[in-house]
Amino acid sequence: MKNYLKQFPDSNGYFGQFGGAFIPPQLEPHFKEIAESYERIAGDSSYINELRYIRKHFQGRPTPVSHLRNLSRRLGGANIYLKREDLNHSGAHKLNHCMGEALLAKHMGKKKLIAETGAGQHGVALATAAAYFDMQCEIHMGEVDIAKEHPNVVRMKLLGAEVVPVGFGGKTLKEAVDSAFMSYLDQGDEAIYAIGSVVGPHPFPKMVRAFQQVVGEEAREQFIEMTGELPDHAVACVGGGSNAMGLFAGFIEDEAVSLHGVEPLGKGPELGQHAATMTYGKPGEIHGFKCLVLTDENGEPAPVHSIASGLDYPGVGPEHSYLHEIERVNYQAVTDEETLNAFWALSRYEGIIPALESSHAVAYALKMAPQKPGETILVNLSGRGDKDLDYVADNFGFGEDLNL
Numbered sequence: 210m211k212n213y214l215k216q217f218p219d220s221n222g223y224f225g226q227f228g229g230a231f232i233p234p235q236l237e238p239h240f241k242e243i244a245e246s247y248e249r250i251a252g253d254s255s256y257i258n259e260l261r262y263i264r265k266h267f268q269g270r271p272t273p274v275s276h277l278r279n280l281s282r283r284l285g286g287a288n289i290y291l292k293r294e295d296l297n298h299s300g301a302h303k304l305n306h307c308m309g310e311a312l313l314a315k316h317m318g319k320k321k322l323i324a325e326t327g328a329g330q331h332g333v334a335l336a337t338a339a340a341y342f343d344m345q346c347e348i349h350m351g352e353v354d355i356a357k358e359h360p361n362v363v364r365m366k367l368l369g370a371e372v373v374p375v376g377f378g379g380k381t382l383k384e385a386v387d388s389a390f391m392s393y394l395d396q397g398d399e400a401i402y403a404i405g406s407v408v409g410p411h412p413f414p415k416m417v418r419a420f421q422q423v424v425g426e427e428a429r430e431q432f433i434e435m436t437g438e439l440p441d442h443a444v445a446c447v448g449g450g451s452n453a454m455g456l457f458a459g460f461i462e463d464e465a466v467s468l469h470g471v472e473p474l475g476k477g478p479e480l481g482q483h484a485a486t487m488t489y490g491k492p493g494e495i496h497g498f499k500c501l502v503l504t505d506e507n508g509e510p511a512p513v514h515s516i517a518s519g520l521d522y523p524g525v526g527p528e529h530s531y532l533h534e535i536e537r538v539n540y541q542a543v544t545d546e547e548t549l550n551a552f553w554a555l556s557r558y559e560g561i562i563p564a565l566e567s568s569h570a571v572a573y574a575l576k577m578a579p580q581k582p583g584e585t586i587l588v589n590l591s592g593r594g595d596k597d598l599d600y601v602a603d604n605f606g607f608g609e610d611l612n613l
């Protein structure tokens with residue numbers, strides 16, 4: 210895997226058979242402008258220095274790596290460590306790429322950021338970036354999600370974003386994407402569309418990976434400083450796949466490090482009960498790019514479920530689809546129940562309340578640890594669990610029966 214990051218994606222945005230850009234002709238000039246601007250700016254030292262300054266003085270980077278002493282001792286196998294993206298400003302890794310995208314927009318002379326949001330996490334991170342750069346922000350959100358995710362709607366409004374309610378079709382994420390793209394068509398000259406993960410048409414999977422790569426680079430250096438060695442295993446949850454690609458990018462050229470992506474098995478393997486795209490998906494096209502997709506009997510994107518709303522997407526980043534195909538990354542799925550147990554365990558035994566998304570990665574590490582005595586596991590804790598507290602406590606309680 211030497212030079213992997215330089216080689217992939219190719220100049221058309223392909224990772225093997227996956228990726229590309231399948232977009233309406235009217236959008237092509239805008240995506241081309243974004244791709245060309247990014248290539249120019251990525252090598253520009255004033256852009257790189259500005260991003261470094263923001264990461265240090267606004268986001269609070271580098272985020273630490275923490276050794277889970279209590280859980281590692283209780284499990285009696287591998288030593289588990291966390292990369293603490295929960296301590297990144299605004300509480301998750303998402304701000305890493307939102308700040309990069311907003312800075313790119315500023316350098317392109319744009320005045321506005323447009324995006325969709327499902328549960329509101331991407332909307333909040335992008336609204337934070339827009340406030341920092343004094344830009345306008347327009348977030349499209351399904352009416353069903355607006356009703357469900359009230360605190361994030363309040364946050365976006367406080368941060369100065371305009372939240373556009375989407376009232377057609379199922380009134381959730383898919384319609385929000387359609388609505389945001391339509392709005393972008395009219396405003397492409399003064400706005401950029403800011404995608405929230407390593408998904409979407411080229412150049413977003415490449416660009417978002419590059420913005421998240423700081424996670425893996427920091428973690429590699431910190432881990433070596435703490436232990437004198439590379440980790441044996443690096444683990445991250447996979448929704449669209451941005452926090453996972455951020456961590457993996459730091460280790461993908463180190464053959465000795467096993468990489469594990471963890472996706473949601475939800476309530477079980479029946480279609481509609483999970484969002485385990487790697488495990489059950491087939492090559493297909495969604496939202497303008499080729500990747501593994503979960504489809505129903507008519508070949509349409511299937512309904513998905515996960516206890517973590519940030520993971521319930523029927524597609525996945527093209528790069529993950531490729532890394533699965535060449536078997537560089539081991540993709541595994543864990544259930545809602547295993548996820549809840551990890552959420553409770555990390556809270557009670559380590560004093561860290563994780564996001565339900567990140568709890569998937571923790572759950573897999575807890576499962577793996579007893580079988581790997583003497584080895585080390587580094588988990589990307591992509592976000593904090595404040596947003597999930599009420600939902601878990603009201604519906605599932607406090608994990609009193611937890612036995613570790």
Ligand SMILES: *Cc1c(COP(=O)(O)O)cnc(C)c1O
Binds near residue numbers: 450564591592
């Ligand atoms: C959005 C989100 C995810 C899922 O997105 P990826 O692109 O797969 O990283 C994971 N963790 C947290 C905390 C999130 O907010």
